[in-house]
Amino acid sequence: PTGRETDVGSGLDLAAPEGSYVRNWWSGTVVETIDDDRCGTGLVIKSGDWEHVYCHMQGYVETIAGVRTLVDRDGGVLVQQGQQIPTGARIGRVGMTGRTTGPHLHWGLVYQDEWIDPATVIRAMASS
DSSP states (O other), rough: BTTTTTTOOSSSSEEOOOEEEEEEOOOOEEEEEETTTTEEEEEEEEEETTEEEEEEEEEEEEETTTTEEEEEGGTEEEEEEEEEOHHHHHHEEEBBBBSOOEEHHHHHHHHEEEEEEEHHHHHHHHHH
């Protein structure tokens, strides 16, 4: 809920203490740095046919040397669009940017341009 309307997005909202580090799910390339009213500060990382979307992180996006960059100096995080990110690397910290009612990470998955419920992927990984 955000005000008078309910906003249901694609993905999982993972509650965590503000400032907790967010780690990359799977190695890939940063294809987008996000800075908008809804997602807040975030990233899209492409791994083969998959894109993973991270929203509501701390910091902001600025252009450094002509490259859009997620900047969270207090957390020691600088992530540039086009950068290769290994699995498990710190890519940001949980925040409250964008449309949110409390600190959390919004994590979404897209497979071949179709949104996939991340819980389905997690359950499949756990059972294999």
